[in-house]
């Protein structure tokens with residue numbers, strides 16, 4: 001049997017060797033726990049350089065924890081958080097925002113390709129019943145960058161949402177589980193992609209793009225979340241041996257490693273998209289701008305790919321999600337495109 005070719009998720013991939021080496025290098029002597037160590041202090045400084053502003057970084061275990069706790073700290077138990085219907089917090093986090101927020105409600109609003117639009121946000125806020133004690137109160141916005149359909153918000157799109165949020169006193173949270181892929185695609189600075197466009201807090205993804213165990217919350221506006229430290233501690237998410245989390249995250253950004261890894265994953269996804277262009281019976285659900293490709297194809301074509309040993313997730317009967325990792329090989333991309341072409345040709349010939 002041929003070995004499986006794995007496009008299930010970017011968290012199915014290996015950790016980057018640089019991060020493993022950093023963990024090993026951190027494994028000397030003693031250091032104070034809970035972030036009182038030298039490596040964590042160094043990481044704080046490095047992130048402030050990276051984002052060209054004083055920022056506060058909190059390493060956490062998962063992207064879900066980063067999202068839910070950032071939002072819990074920004075919204076109130078009676079607050080509403082606006083997000084895309086496809087947003088990970090809305091589809092795949094088991095009500096974590098509501099749980100950690102003590103009742104915070106998610107309100108899914110319109111937009112294309114997993115984005116929310118500034119216009120939709122404006123009208124939702126206008127209709128929300130601000131000040132009425134019967135209604136959830138508009139408190140925060142969640143943008144997923146890159147989106148859950150593999151598209152990327154332009155800096156202007158983020159800024160437009162940020163401006164509406166600011167005008168109405170809402171905070172802006174960016175779910176950056178794939179922030180590296182988005183920044184690599186945009187070719188802008190991390191600062192331009194975030195606080196300069198109005199983002200108050202970022203879930204900074206590491207795991208999916210070469211990390212081992214852990215993401216981080218980056219706080220741009222300290223007044224956006226004065227109680228975040230309490231939320232984190234109460235949730236059991238302040239690492240006692242923080243220096244290892246910090247060493248991992250620091251190695252991730254050192255010498256632009258995070259962007260190099262993301263570029264590799266993005267390039268693989270672009271190559272798949274380019275390869276599929278000429279195949280009539282398949283379509284793309286959203287523009288391929290980061291490392292995910294959502295392919296519309298007939299259910300028998302998807303089943304045929306599975307029979308040939310390709311691993312991927314289905315999103316409904318006729319959509320397959322193919323996720324490229326930093327370590328996805330050109331041979332794997334070529335094999336996938338060839339297999340999709342064969343399946344499509346087989347269907348045309350009635351086989």
Ligand SMILES: Cc1ncc(COP(=O)(O)O)c(C=O)c1O
Pocket residue numbers: 061062063064065067088089144147148175177178207
């Ligand atoms: C866009 C997005 N946000 C957040 C997460 C959550 O990450 P984790 O599974 O580490 O909780 C994921 C994971 O798939 C994701 O795709």
